[in-house]
Amino acid sequence: TKDILILAIESSCDETAASVVKNGRTILSNVISSQIDTHTAYGGVVPEIASREHIKAINYVIERALTEAAVTLADITAIGVTYGPGLVGALLVGVAEAKAIAYAAQKPLIGVHHIEGHVSANFIENKDLEPPFVCLIVSGGHTHLVIVKDYGEFEIIGRTRDDAAGEAFDKVARAVGLGYPGGPKVDRAAKEGNPHAIEFPRGKVADSPYDFSFSGLKSAVLNYINHAKMTGEEICVPDLAASFQNSVVDSLVSRAILAAKEYGYQKLAIAGGVASNTALRAVMEEACKKNGISFYHPSPVFCTDNAAMIGVAAYYEYIRGKRSGWDLNAVPNLKL
Ligand code: KG4
Ligand code: ZN
Numbered sequence: 001t002k003d004i005l006i007l008a009i010e011s012s013c014d015e016t017a018a019s020v021v022k023n024g025r026t027i028l029s030n031v032i033s034s035q036i037d038t039h040t041a042y043g044g045v046v047p048e049i050a051s052r053e054h055i056k057a058i059n060y061v062i063e064r065a066l067t068e069a070a071v072t073l074a075d076i077t078a079i080g081v082t083y084g085p086g087l088v089g090a091l092l093v094g095v096a097e098a099k100a101i102a103y104a105a106q107k108p109l110i111g112v113h114h115i116e117g118h119v120s121a122n123f124i125e126n127k128d129l130e131p132p133f134v135c136l137i138v139s140g141g142h143t144h145l146v147i148v149k150d151y152g153e154f155e156i157i158g159r160t161r162d163d164a165a166g167e168a169f170d171k172v173a174r175a176v177g178l179g180y181p182g183g184p185k186v187d188r189a190a191k192e193g194n195p196h197a198i199e200f201p202r203g204k205v206a207d208s209p210y211d212f213s214f215s216g217l218k219s220a221v222l223n224y225i226n227h228a229k230m231t232g233e234e235i236c237v238p239d240l241a242a243s244f245q246n247s248v249v250d251s252l253v254s255r256a257i258l259a260a261k262e263y264g265y266q267k268l269a270i271a272g273g274v275a276s277n278t279a280l281r282a283v284m285e286e287a288c289k290k291n292g293i294s295f296y297h298p299s300p301v302f303c304t305d306n307a308a309m310i311g312v313a314a315y316y317e318y319i320r321g322k323r324s325g326w327d328l329n330a331v332p333n334l335k336l
Contacts, residue, residue, distance in 0.1 A: 008311030012086025021311030080314025084334030139272030158210025193238030
């Protein structure tokens with residue numbers, strides 16, 4: 001039988017990315033053009049600038065993805081593209097590009113949910129992983145605990161009531177002067193610190209054992225910093241980073257493990273940018289081992305935004321018969 005080749009495009013936030021994926025799980029190319037250097041000067045992603053940077057990069061990124069995969073557009077079976085959630089102007093660049101290519105080359109078009117992409121990143125390196133399993137999705141904009149019932153089929157059992165996990169990392173990093181992007185910087189600083197140095201609260205949501213809350217923790221960290229500034233005490237950044245991170249990881253791991261046990265799944269995966277956090281991976285690994293659960297995670301490069309994961313998700317949508325029309329539009333607040 002003929003190989004199914006997906007050309008995938010991702011532009012929902014600050015990475016312009018394209019990838020060619022063969023038969024769902026083989027990545028022939030994975031090209032990412034990051035805008036981080038452009039946004040660093042502003043301390044965060046500036047939406048208008050993100051859109052412009054996507055426009056500058058996208059044609060080149062797609063050309064590179066095809067070249068590195070040693071294929072031409074004619075070889076491609078279908079075009080997959082992230083259409084939400086994300087920054088509307090950023091998403092529009094990818095969606096317009098995908099529509100133009102699909103129309104000109106007469107290929108099927110498949111709109112992909114960004115979060116479904118993150119979950120699908122787990123299929124790339126774990127060739128034997130198949131639904132159903134529990135997945136903890138932790139990114140800059142999302143914190144969801146889901147049961148992946150089938151490809152593209154999710155039951156949400158928990159979510160954050162306020163900040164997303166990645167958002168908490170980014171805000172704490174900014175407050176303590178580590179800068180943008182916060183997650184990797186807190187992760188690195190925490191390696192030199194004591195996770196038990198400062199007692200920060202664990203966010204709990206009454207009567208919702210699978211929901212998350214990080215705003216209380218964030219306030220506690222900000223209060224700690226303000227208090228130190230007022231009294232002139234010096235802040236040990238590694239200790240603060242490690243203690244904050246320990247609280248987040250504790251909340252994430254305890255709920256994910258509880259979900260796997262209560263719902264009766266022996267497979268647990270993590271996804272999204274925060275899934276590349278070294279402490280989260282280590283603690284989750286340990287907890288899974290203790291509870292007889294198989295732990296799955298993508299390599300860091302497939303945790304943060306990339307197009308390979310979008311290609312994997314698009315493949316499973318394609319074989320399920322999903323096709324998008326020429327009216328496909330960016331949906332910034334697309335629900336899972
Ligand atoms: O999935 P992602 O690349 O983009 C979204 O869809 O949001 O996630 C980005 C988020 C940012 O908040 C970033 O600070 C966080 O993931 N992040 C990390 C790490 N690497 C990225 N958070 C903690 N530790 C990390 N190593
Ligand atoms: Zn993402």
